[in-house]
Amino acid sequence: MYRWFSMLGAWFIARLGRLGKTGVFFAHSLLCSVTPPIKFERVVRQIWFVGWKSMLVICLTAVFTGMVLALQGYPTLRRVGSEAFLGPLVALSLIRELGPVLSALMVTGRAGSSIAAEIGVMRTNEQIDALELMGLNPLRYLVAPNLIACLVALPVLASVFNVIAIFGGYLVGVRLLGMHASTYFGEMSNYVEMSDIVGGIYKSMSFGVLIAWVCCYKGYYCRFGAQGVSAATTQAVVNTSALILVWDYFITSLVF
Amino acid sequence: MKKTYLEFVVGLFLVLGILCLAYLSIEVARKEFFAVGGYDVQAMFSNCGSLRSGSPVTIAGVDIGRVENIRLEDYEAKVVLRVQSGIVLQRDVIASIKTKGLIGEVYVAISPGASTETIKPGGTIFNTEPAMDLESLISKFVQGTLAKPSL
Numbered sequence: 384m385y386r387w388f389s390m391l392g393a394w395f396i397a398r399l400g401r402l403g404k405t406g407v408f409f410a411h412s413l414l415c416s417v418t419p420p421i422k423f424e425r426v427v428r429q430i431w432f433v434g435w436k437s438m439l440v441i442c443l444t445a446v447f448t449g450m451v452l453a454l455q456g457y458p459t460l461r462r463v464g465s466e467a468f469l470g471p472l473v474a475l476s477l478i479r480e481l482g483p484v485l486s487a488l489m490v491t492g493r494a495g496s497s498i499a500a501e502i503g504v505m506r507t508n509e510q511i512d513a514l515e516l517m518g519l520n521p522l523r524y525l526v527a528p529n530l531i532a533c534l535v536a537l538p539v540l541a542s543v544f545n546v547i548a549i550f551g552g553y554l555v556g557v558r559l560l561g562m563h564a565s566t567y568f569g570e571m572s573n574y575v576e577m578s579d580i581v582g583g584i585y586k587s588m589s590f591g592v593l594i595a596w597v598c599c600y601k602g603y604y605c606r607f608g609a610q611g612v613s614a615a616t617t618q619a620v621v622n623t624s625a626l627i628l629v630w631d632y633f634i635t636s637l638v639f
Numbered sequence: 640m641k642k643t644y645l646e647f648v649v650g651l652f653l654v655l656g657i658l659c660l661a662y663l664s665i666e667v668a669r670k671e672f673f674a675v676g677g678y679d680v681q682a683m684f685s686n687c688g689s690l691r692s693g694s695p696v697t698i699a700g701v702d703i704g705r706v707e708n709i710r711l712e713d714y715e716a717k718v719v720l721r722v723q724s725g726i727v728l729q730r731d732v733i734a735s736i737k738t739k740g741l742i743g744e745v746y747v748a749i750s751p752g753a754s755t756e757t758i759k760p761g762g763t764i765f766n767t768e769p770a771m772d773l774e775s776l777i778s779k780f781v782q783g784t785l786a787k788p789s790l
Contacts, residue, residue, distance in 0.1 A: 424642075427649050435652045478663065539656025546659040572666070573744055580663050 408522075408603065409596050415520060416527035425528035433494040433529075434536030438543070440489055445544040448481060449473060449551025457560050469562060470571035473552035474545075478575060478583045479639065482545040484631055487537060487590035491623045495598040498529055499619035502602030503612040511603070526603065530595040537591030538584045545583070582638040589634055590627055597623045677721045678760035679707060682734045682747075687716035688770025689745050690736055696720050696747045706747060720747060720764075728764070730756040735768035745770070 452473045460466045502525055505511050514521045549571075556562045598619040605615035687709060696704040704722040711717070722728065731752035738745050749764075758764065 427646060430649045430652065431645055435648050438652070535653070539653060542656050542659035542663060546662055577664060
């Protein structure tokens with residue numbers, strides 16, 4: 384009985400230690416990204432990689448998200464005789480919720496996985512050890528640029544997502560289902576407040592930090608060998624996606 | 640060459656994001672960043688219903704301004720309306736709080752008057768109609784205390 388109890392305790396302490404390790408890693412990388420010298424060239428390169436190269440997939444998912452929202456919302460609203468509220472329904476659910484969350488999930492799948500794999504391969508090839516041996520801080524070179532780039536790129540991607548999805552909703556609601564364009568856009572501007580947009584931006588910024596943190600951590604402490612890298616990549620994507628959805632609930636109750 | 644191309648693309652990406660954000664906040668949320676021209680008039684309502692600042696003010700269904708703010712004064716709602724400059728309100732206009740449809744948006748409708756005197760900026764609209772209280776109207780119907788329309 385005592386043995387079981389001590390095993391449970393050891394497991395708990397080990398878990399707590401792992402959590403503490405991620406916290407220390409985050410605090411270090413945060414410190415590296417706000418103190419000079421900041422590697423601006425790497426930041427620009429990562430914004431290009433995380434942001435610009437995700438544009439196509441963001442646009443594609445956005446237009447279909449907006450379209451399906453309108454397609455689902457219109458008959459439901461029609462049942463209660465208020466199909467005029469399709470515009471606010473589409474815009475508010477996008478700006479407050481779907482824009483930040485879906486763009487973050489797409490970026491996790493596209494960019495987060497390759498960030499984790501890139502850093503993981505560098506760990507496996509002992510390039511990170513080489514950096515440390517030269518007296519350079521690997522967090523400053525590898526992690527801090529990702530953190531800044533995700534913080535900048537995610538709000539941009541979420542805004543693009545919102546605009547394109549609102550037009551996707553317009554395509555279905557106005558062009559296909561025969562609503563008036565003035566009703567769609569007019570009711571929208573009556574109900575969307577500036578605080579909704581600002582809250583959505585805060586949300587996607589926090590998702591950006593979350594993506595960079597978890598994916599870099601998983602790559603940085605990846606086990607050796609090809610299996611280690613593949614495990615790190617998988618864990619990075621799964622953990623980040625789950626954390627985004629969990630954190631989304633808490634930040635929604637905080638911000639709105 | 641490669642580096643300048645990279646920087647150009649990143650710059651383009653950021654400008655695109657700022658444009659989208661600007662579209663969202665100006666067109667969709669329709670917030671006036673620059674104070675629009677116009678003047679304020681006040682109106683006292685015994686009940687302003689679910690009117691809130693930013694609700695439209697209309698004459699004959701045409702937008703002519705916005706509700707600037709709502710305060711309590713002497714147990715009545717004091718509503719400040721920002722009316723576009725160029726719109727002249729006569730002294731005997733009637734301001735009433737109405738709803739678009741049954742559950743639609745609440746707005747202030749102004750019916751024009753016939754007086755030759757006009758309301759100066761900062762003046763007060765004296766004739767007002769409070770918001771229709773749908774719940775009490777329905778309960779009157781249910782209890783049968785509503786006066787029957789004379790035929």
